[in-house]
Amino acid sequence: MNNRNPYTISFGKVPTKYLSRASIIDSIVEALESDIPDEQAFKLTGIRGTGKTVTLTSLERHFNDEKNWVVIGIRSDSDIISELVARLYSSVPLITKFVDANLNLSAFGIGINVSKKSPVASIDYALEILLSELNKHGKRLLVTIDEARNTKGIIDFIQEFQILIRKDLPIYTILAGLYEDIESLENTKGLTFFLRATKFEMTPLNITYIRDDYQKTLGITFEEAEKMAYITKGYAFAYQTLGKYMWDSKGKTVTDEVLRQFDDVLAQKVYYKIWSVLAPKDRWFLKFIAQKDSMTATDLLEITKKSHSEWSVPRKRLMEKGVIDTRLRGVIMLRLPRFKEFIDAQIEF
Template identity: 60%
Template sequence: MTERNPYAISFGRIPTQYISRDIIIDEITSAFNSDISEEQAFKITGIRGTGKTVTLTAIEKELSQSKDWIIVDLKPGAEFTNDLVAYLYTEVPFITSYIDANLNLSAFGIGLDLKKKSPAASLDLVLVELLNEIKKKKKRVLVAIDEVRKTDSLVDFIQEYQILIRKDLPIYLLVAGLYEDIEDIENTDGLTFFLRATKYEMTPLNIGVIKEDYKLTMGLSDDVAYKLAVMTKGYAFAYQAFGKYMWDSKSKEITPMVLAKADDALAQKVYDKIWSELPPKDKWYLSFIVQKDSMDASELLEITKKKHSDWSEPRRRLIEKGVIDGQVRGKIILKLPRFKEYVESKQF
């Protein structure tokens, strides 16, 4: 029987072989499990393919090993308070019993319509009551939202959440989303709490760790494993893509076919989407930027005959999209692996 490929390029699930963000996972789970919770909300951000969903899922998995936690996954476009109360009613037995005995939620499509009970006027008040009941049981609720984006319902929920934590109720929030989506929520009036919540960015994976992973998993030589690891630039999706196609090739060398297949996966799964969202001006600048892995900003301006004021906005967008690294002042460094080849394939 053929051994299954441990690498995967499907979004939304934990591959058999992956490099865990142990520090982020440990810090968030430790904060959530603390007897005195100083932080009850965290944000995970980054571009597509950096491991946000895998990290969020790993944190949920870690917490779910304790009977003290109730994990609730909500969709980004949900009616959050309604869906949270509905989940607690249908999935948590002691809450089901409590609602059936004490509350009439039929107006919200939740629970039983018993004539002896007065209908609940507000789901916000119902949620407070349920969380108080959960607190009596010494349990905690984690609300997790992947691919979070700004909606009216989300804004309402975060505002309500601020009230819930002031009431010292056992509810915790973990969201994951793209840079621009997280920032859009942060910049909304009245959501100061969300703005101040600790944010973790999915930074590149350690090249040395990737190299050792490739060596141990595929039996590659130190030299080949290092070359392959460097090609990924620490980008989590590229780590999976190169691993997958090297494994499939059964070769101990990096072949042109491995590169071609990895390029195709990067294009279809990530780069086509990024490219489609870039304005023509940014694409024009990239036609010059990709001529080198890195260059001085002054060199780019000299080549393009443009001023700093012309470049500032495209620079901001390209940093936000994760295309270039903005950490070194005055330097333009391509952040995405084999993006040079991708841009060149667009045939300016």
């Protein structure tokens, strides 16, 4: 093994060792690089630590390497349209020259004052003109927004985006955000277009890939690597965390100390936040669900003495937050690795 730990627990940072979301990345790249893209907006969603930011960064890097693409990452809490115009002017030479020669954007503090030209009154119109200029040069604009949530800036941007694509202008966007934040945007009045945009969920990583990576990178046995892979349940942040502390231990088996560090980091960086925003009823049901590795809905209702109608709303919320897995019909399982141990600790506390 090399001396430098290839795993990282820093959110958003692309680690030395990571398992890419190749299928998601390939699907978006193929769609956007087609001569006439059928779709111009995509959503990445999942709980914290599932690899949304890393996947978004991989897509940014891919399109940055393509000469006909301009990639601009924007904060969700900014005035996105104004920021886009300013960034296009400052970072795209052909736009800089065009604005300085032809467009008076002095009202927005952008460019030089072209005294012979009337000031552009609308920032929306300014963006439309700049996109038309990009189009003349065969270039496309990709706007990426991480940690997207329901802000005025994003709502204004999505509404303007709908107008721009109806005019066949070369603008595309990828937004990444938590389940509840993306859902809030989808349910906002007037954003029907965003609701229909293709959404990719950050599903668990392939256990086989994790096992093979652990075996090769950590120099451990197939059996130990498989054991570690199953502990992670395919959760991207857990894969990085367990790999990091196993590497640091310099051991060949998972020890109680490695698991203690693993549990502590997951609790501090992810689980406390998830737990804090759960409704009291959701937490109450989870205390029963955590009693077994898996149980049927019938078993849960029998243990809790509750009806299907009383369970249906908490079930939906826990599914949407990525806490439980109900893909196997009638069966309920905790989706997060060692979340049972976390819940047990909360009950004891």
